[in-house]
Amino acid sequence: MKYVLLFKLLSLLTITTQQDTFEVLGGSVVVLAGENATLPCHLKPSISAVNVKVKWIKIKSLDNISTVHVYENQKDVEAVADSTYLGRTSLFREELQKGNVSLKLIHAKFSDSGQYICGVLTANWNEGAAEVTVSVKGEGSLPMVSIRSPSDWGLEVLCKSTGWHPQPELVWLNSNGQVLPAKLIETSRGQDGLYDIKGLVVAQTNSDQITCRIQQQFNGHMLQTKIDVPNDLFPKSKMEGLIIGSLLTIVFAVVIILLCCVHKRRINTEKAQSWARSGQNTTCIVFKKRHGSEDETAVLKDGKDVNVSFMQFAKSHIIQNENLKKQLDFLNTRKLDYSDVVKCHRTINLDADNAHVDLEVNDKDVQNTGKHPQSFEPNTLEPGTEHVPVEGSKNTVEPASNTHQRFKKAPCVLAKEGFSFGSHYFIVEVPKNGWIVGVVKASINKENTSGCTVQEGCWTLRHRQGKISIHDGTMLSLFMTRETEKVGVFVNYDESFVSFYNVTHHDNTDKSGDHIYTYTNCKFENCQEVYPFFGIGSLKTQNSKLIIVDPVTND
Template sequence: MLLSEMRVMKTWVESLCVNLLLLLHTVNSVRYEVIGPSDPITADAGDDIILPCYLKPNISAEDMKVQWFRVRHNILEPGTLVHLYEDGRDQNEDQILSYKGRTALFKEEMKKGNTSLKLRHVHGYDDGFYQCLVQSKSWYEEARIQLQVKAVGSQPVVSIEGHRDGGMGLLCESKGWSPEPELEWLDSKGVSLSSGSTETHRDPEGFYTVRLNVVVKETDSFICRLRQTHLRVLMDTEIHVPGELFDHTIPLTVSICVIVSVLATALLVIIWFIWKFKKKGQFINELRQHKVEVTLDPDTAHTALVLSDNKKEVRCDVMNQEEHPAGPKRFDEHECVLGVQGFKSQSFYYEVKVEGEEDDDWRVGVALESANRNGNLTMSPADGFWVLGKMWRSKNRYKAFTSPPVTITWTEKLRKVGVFVCNEERHVSFFDAETRSHIFTLTECNFTGKLFPLFYIYSFHTLSSSLSIL
């Protein structure tokens, strides 16, 4: 009897051990994965982008360590931290400087296993591979994500450099591209010309500038062709090189005739400009009769903005954002601030002085009191915004935020902008207050409430750029 009970007990213990081993094996065989997209993520320069990364199965990552790195030369190197979340909070003291103030995790989504990274104001140097690494106390996994930044640069600019190697030197240049484009010189028949190698360099934001020289021996029309296959962009710029440039012995009488003709034309142009400037001046003076007092409202200012003591000037400091109480009045994603004064059922005018670098981003205009100030804003009239701004990274190119947006090329850099709201005719007009020229007018505006002056500025050059109310 005792022997039989011992055999039963032995069998039960063996069975229990087997079951425990099976249970442990089952627990250990549960595999947690960090999943990212297999295809590259594409983004237009200046946009906000999300780099997807999540846990599978969807367990909470709130108590885990989440790290995002740049991957260069297919390896992780020191000093490549993009974002760090640890012990329940962001810890970005060792973050790459160019990412300061531009990265964020979705804290509410982390409980669902979402460890995606939001990257703001994408620029050229953001292009490349990223590593999303998630670590718990017992395991870690990672995923690699590729970001491709797209930027359409400037129309090729062609210039004559003068006599060189028995001919005439031509230079073709284009700026602001990602990825890098190709340049080619052609004659008037479309035949490719022998030229040197393309000179390439990257600007402070990582966008490509390309230059290509060629020496031509005779008069003709020549074409500089730019091609960017990935963006499906083809641009041509044509220049005619007259035969006189190849002749160093132009007769004196011809030279005198040319000089007299040029001087006469210049005199007529000067007279026309004086008349036109006086006419413009009268118009601007009429607008200034509607000029109103505007001061900045700190309760609406994004945390990256720094206002002057007199509330007449705003600068951007994304590196040292201050803590401010959140609220429906404050812009939480876009670096905007409104004026204190609101206007309804009246026309008004104000002027803004603009100071900054070529790669800064600024906008001025008006917004409805009821316009949404949270999240990613289009700043279009449909959302209660009537705005004109500088195109990021572009020299003398601006944008009216209509639907769709309208690109405006200006002859000079805008340094002083006038904003006029005509309530009777329901339009918002923008002026170059220095040259007293009209820039653009948004018509058929739906003013359904009180309007407030709006100012937006974003700069990578800490505190060096500003908008000042005049």
């Protein structure tokens, strides 16, 4: 209605009170792009419109109005029409006598869609106007499908179609109606507002028939073309050679992997038998799946006095540290059972051959000399600084051929035996002036282990300046409610996690231990062994000692 009033203002028409008035009736029309359309407009009653003024306008917006066609003094006035419509509009002259002032629009374009006003002014200054809605759509052309030159993996099939609106989608189907992955789909839009689309698919030797389907989702309109793909067009010799070569490569790789796994399994079996002969339990079930509806506090405590400060700290920082969220998820989905952990207690012997030269190393303990001026505190070692052996230390400098096995800048030592399967637990009595305990990959960089993180193959717990921290790339500090003098380290190689326990107030045969932290999703790749790892916090403090606690045997 607002467009009708607007037309009256534009035409400078005045409303009269004469009784021989009339009504103008409009309507709507849907036309395919490129075809002719009739925009309906009639007078009621059907009085003659030969001597009236007829004006058609298009309303794009309130401040954007185009004149489409003007009929006045029994002739068309083309000079006032918008250039877009010149030569494309006309009235039905033979129908004017019947009051039909409909407009004929030739070769409809997508840009012709929109709202139109049909206005009529008689010689008696009677007036009327009506709205007409035009919708132009493109149903597209039948898809044209062709076979292009063969590629390395089959035949390329091309499909093209033009004149779509709204934008369509192209889908390739095989003879069973299953969707095929397209190699290429491109859509472009022409100046007329209509869409052109093309697609490319690679047909395999088992594709006897392929369908190119183009469809519009909003109205379900669809056009499709099928094409048969003859088998004799495929480049058989080249494809078969590539397939056979690929299969042979895969088979060879699988055989190598199987041989490596069999060899590794044999070594692991021998280790397990050795542990069995020494009286150590090799079957450990450490964590049980959580059942029921216990809250997380009950799961963590389980009737024992655990480190509640860690849970409180984790909750308050859950948004800031994604790793803490994983930690909570792990603890909430597994029920800690220290009685099963302690069953996996292993005998650990230290390897003096790879220890720092200033450490005194026995099988069960490691002690610093207290004579070296540098410290192992994280991030305090200067790059390029080399340690000088201290005269009188138990570990003398190895010949040049063996020095690469030793830790160069950090007072650290590895165990003699590593783990590559199963579950293992060991306990170490730690000093009060700084330490590091955990497991590391055999490939650890011994030139400089300061700040080693999980990304570099180190899963460790560190004590520094009275604080315990983890090294997952964040240097996160853990708040402890008890002193930590004995630390238990549990490694579940098969399920890829490493857990730490505070066993300061428990005998190593006790069935309880305070959980400190668990590294989850540890990347123990390619059956690579991980070794127990120990470090003394500072070489400046004399008689700082770290002691391995062996499992208690029942005679």
